[in-house]
Amino acid sequence: DPSDPGDWYAAGECGAGVPASNSSWHGTHVAGTIAAATDNAKGMAGIAYGAKISPIRVLGKCGGYDSDIIDAITWASGGTVSGVPANTNVAKVINMSLGGDGACTSATQNAINAAVGRGTTVVVASGNDNENVANHSPGNCNNVISVAATSRTGAKASYSNYGSLIDISAPGGQTSTGTANGIYSTLNSGTKTPSTESYAFYQGTSMATPHVAGLAALMKSANSALTPAQIESAIKANARPLPGACSGGCGAGLADATKTVQAVSGSGGSTGGTTFTSATAVNIPDAGSAVESPITVSGRSGNAPSALQVGVDITHTYRGDLVIDLVAPDGSAYRLKSSSTSDSADNVLTTYTVNASSEVANGTWKLRVRDVAAQDTGRINSWKLTF
Secondary structure, X not given: OOOOOOOOEOOOOOOXXXXXXXXXXXXXXXXXXXXXXXOOOOOOOOOOOOOOOOOOOOOEOOEOOHHHHHHHHHHHOOOOOOOOOOOOOOOOEEEXXXXXXXXXXHHHHHHHHHHHHOOOEEEEEOOOOOOEHHHEEOOOOOOOEEEEEEOOOOOEOOOOOEOOOOOEEEEOOOHHHOHHHOXXXXXXXXXOOOOOEEXXXXXXXXXXXXXXXXXXXHHHHHOOOOOHXXXXXXXXXXXXXXXXXXXXXXXXXXXXXXXXXXXXXXXXXXXOOOEEEEOOOEEEOXXXXXXXXXXXXXXXXXXXXXXXXEEEEEEEOOHHHEEEEEEOOOOOEEEEEOOOOOOOOOOEEEEEEEOOOOOEOOXXXXXXXXXXXXXXXXXXXXXXXXX
């Protein structure tokens, strides 16, 4: 039930000898760390408080199944799941604050690889067993950002998993040293079923992971052309040394949001410019007529620059089918990408440079996309102009 009626259970309901438990509202807490609204005189602010969340519920009372998690990874990232309508809000980042024992199964790994191939960054919790993450999935899968948890002092939290497969550390809290040393986030006051909104301190690698997922969202906002590999690399390269101790390995250090976002903000090929963005998704019909996504530019003087930056974020299952043009306000078209039968990769996540010095800057610019061959589909997720 995606509305989350609560994950409470009675004594023995989830196994012999397992005591009763109230509802955790775990997903609500995680979501708040990523994107809780701010400037509302209550609670706390999410890392990427302007981001949008697509909540996909795969666990509930007594846990859940790998098969549901695998389907959710696929669907969230724009893949096809039999019997489920296409996702019109494809996630640029997946947060998985969940885990279980054992190796990363081939089915899970394949789903992750496909999601990353579609341009979605996958961030996962390493686990709360104080053990090597190599024995805990999906924190031990490849192609993910595996996150360990730190305490307020910047040391590995006592419960956090560790090891060579950890990529980065982030605040996860340590409530054993005081409740307020946990991570404060959104919750619900209902003990079993939903009631009123509330806030609480939790701890766990589940709480550390959304810090990194939120950072990935900030990075995509700063530079929409970033690939999952570039996001992971930048988070690691711009981490600060762990202030405290971590025996066993806690990745590249403590994630540093400010330094990381600053590092990727200039990598789209422009510095100090003004960016205009369209974030309204437009579906691209298979082997159909061209579609257009508009951006209205105002407040500029004179003509567009000779190195106009056009950032494109398109999800597509065979990008060789696509023809992409930038259309200036006067109707002039600039070819950004031609179709190619040899380009079988997914997605178009890049920045083009256009000499638009003959065009007036102000007015409505359009990104025109046409799919010229059958059998593959996609959408314009967003695009931007940087002057």
